[in-house]
Amino acid sequence: MPNLILVRHGQSQWNLENRFTGWWDVDLTEKGEAEAKAAGELMAAKGMIPDVAFTSYQTRAIRTLHIALRAANLLWIPETKDWRLNERHYGGLTGLDKQETRDKHGDKQVHIWRRSFDTPPPLMDKGSEFDLSGDPRYAGIDVPMTESLKDTIERVLPYYESTIQPVLASGKTVIVSAHGNSLRALVKHLSGISDDEITGLEIPTGQPIVYPFENGQPSGERYYLSET
Template sequence: MPKLALVRHGQSEWNLQNRFTGWWDADLTEKGEAEAKKAGELLKASDADFRAAFTSVQIRAIRTMWLALTEMGRAWLPVEKDWHLNERHYGGLTGLDKAETAAKHGDEQVHVWRRSYDIPPPPMETGSEFDLSTDPRYDGVDVPATESLKLTLERVLPYWNDTIAPVLQSGKDVVIAAHGNSLRALVKHLFNVPDETITGIEIPTGNPLFIELDDDLKPVSVQYLDADRGKPLPELP
C-alpha cells in the first residue's frame, strides 16, 4: 500500500506577524525552519520509503521540503514544483493584519472570508503591491485575483489526478510540502469531507499528516506523526 505524507510548511514570517499571506512569498522564520527539520526527523523515522516529492512554487513550502529531505537523508530526491499546490489566494486581504481586518470589517465577515467553503475574499486590485501577475514563475498562468477553498480545490484536484495520483498508483511513497488550504483541499478529496465541515480541518505547521492508501488511493489509516501537536483527524471514508 502506498503511503502519502502531507506537510504544511513551517511557520512563515507572515504567520508570525498574523498577516494574510496567500500567494505572497513570505519566507520561514527560525521557528519555521526548526519545524521543517522536525518534520524530516519524523518522516525518516516512519516506515515509508519516499521516492517522489511535490511542492508549490512558494519559498516557504520549497524550503520546508529542502530542510525535511535533508533531515531524511533524501536531499537527492527529485522535487517537482508546481503553482497548482500554492496556498489559496487571499485577494484584497493579502498583506493585511488579521486582527486589524477583523476590527475594521467585523469578526463575522472575516470569518466568512477565511472559513466559508465557497465565498472568496474581495479581489486584489490590479497594480497592488502584492500583485504577482507579472512574476516570472507564473508565466502563462492566469493568476487569480482571489480564491475560495472551493476554487483552490478546483485547481489542486486536476494536478493531483494527472500528476501525483499516478505516482502513488505505481507503488511509490510520496511526500507533499504545501500550504494549509491546498492540503485541506486534498484532505477534502481523499476523505470525502463535506463542504460544511472541511474548513474546520486544521493542519498544524510542520507536523506530517501520514496517510496509508489502498490500491484505489482510498485512505485506510491516518495519523499525525507528532501526536502531541496533532489536531482532530479527518474520518476515514
Template sequence: MPRLILVRHGQSQWNLENRFTGWWDVGLTEKGEAEARAAGELLRERNILPSIAFTSVQTRAIKTLHIALEAAGILWIPETKDWRLNERHYGGLTGLDKAETAAKHGKEQVHIWRRSFDTPPPVLEKGSTFDLSSDPRYAGIDVPQTESLKDTIARALPYYQGSIVPHLKAGATVIVSAHGNSLRALVKHLSGISDEEITGLEIPTGQPIIYEMADDLTVTDRYYLSER
C-alpha cells in the same frame, strides 16, 4: 503499498505576524525551519521515506520540503514544483493584519472571508503592491485576483489526480509539501469530508500526515506521524 505524506510548511514570517499571506512569497521563521527539520527527522526515525516529492512554487513550502528531506537524508529524490499546489489567494486581504482587518470590517465578515467554502475575499486590484501577474514564476498563467476554498480545490485536486495519483498507483511513497488550503483540498478528497466540515479543519505546520493506501488507492489509515 502506496503511501502519501502531506506536510504543511513550517511557520512563516507572516504566520508569526498574523497577516494574510496567500500567494505572496514569504520565508520561514527560525521556528518554521525547526518544524521542517523535526518533520524530516521523524520520517527518518519511523523509516517512512518518500521516493518522490511535490511542492508549490512558494518559498515557504519549497524550503520546508528541502529542510525535511535533508534531515531525512534523502534530499536527492526527484521533486516537482507546481503553482496549483499554492496557497489560496487571499485577494485584497493579502498583507493585512488579521486583527486589524477584523476591527475594520467586523469579525463576522472576516470569518466569512476566511472560512466560507465558496465566498472569496475582495479582489486584489491590478498593479497593487501584492499583484503577482508579472512574477516570472507565473508566466503564461492567468493569476487569480482572489480565491475561495472551492476555487483552490478546483485547481489543486485535478493536479493531484493527474500528476500525483499515477505515482501512488505505481506503489510509490509520495510527499507533498504545501499550504493549509491546498492541503485541505487533498484531505477533503481523501477523507471524504463535507463542504461544511472542511472549512473548520486546521492543519498544523510541520506535522506530517500519513495516508496509508491499498493498491486501488482506497485509504486504509490516516494519522499524524507524531502520534504513532
C-alpha cells in the same frame, strides 16, 4: 504499501506577524525551519521514506521540503514544483494584519472570508504591490485576483488526479509539501469530508499527515506520524 505524506510548511514570517499571506512569497521563521527539520527527523525515525516529492512555487513550502528531506538524508529524491499546489489566494486581504482587518470589517465578515467554502475575499487591485501577474514564475498562468476554498480545490484536485495519484498507483511513496488550504483540498477529497466540515479543519505546521495507499486509493484513515 505506498503512503502519501502531507506536510504543511513550517511557520512563516507572516504567520508570525498574523498577516494574510496567500500567494505572496514569504520565508520561514527560525521556528518554521525547526519544524521542518523535526518533520524530516521524524520521517527518518519512523521509516516513512518518500520516493518522490511535490511542492508549490512558494518559498516557504519549498524550503520546508528541502529542510525536511535534508534532515532525513533524502534531498536527492525527484521533486516537482507546480503552482496548483500554491496556497489559496487571499485577494485584497493579502498583506493585511488579521486583527486590524477584524476591527475594521467585523469578526463575522472576516470569518466568512477566511472560513466559508465558496465566498472569496475582495478582489486584489490590479497593480497592487502584491499583484503577482508580472512575476516570472507565473508566466503564462492566469494569476487569480482572489480565491475561495472551492476555487482552490478546483485547481488542486485535477493536478492531484492527473499527476500525483498515478505515482502512488505505481507503488511509490509521495511527500507533498504545501499549504493549509491546498492541503485541505486534498484531505477533503481523500477523507470524504463535507463542504461545511472542511472549513473548520485545522492543519498544523510541520506535522506530517500520512495516508496509506493501495492500488492508487487510500486504504485507511489518515494519521499524524507523530502519533504512531
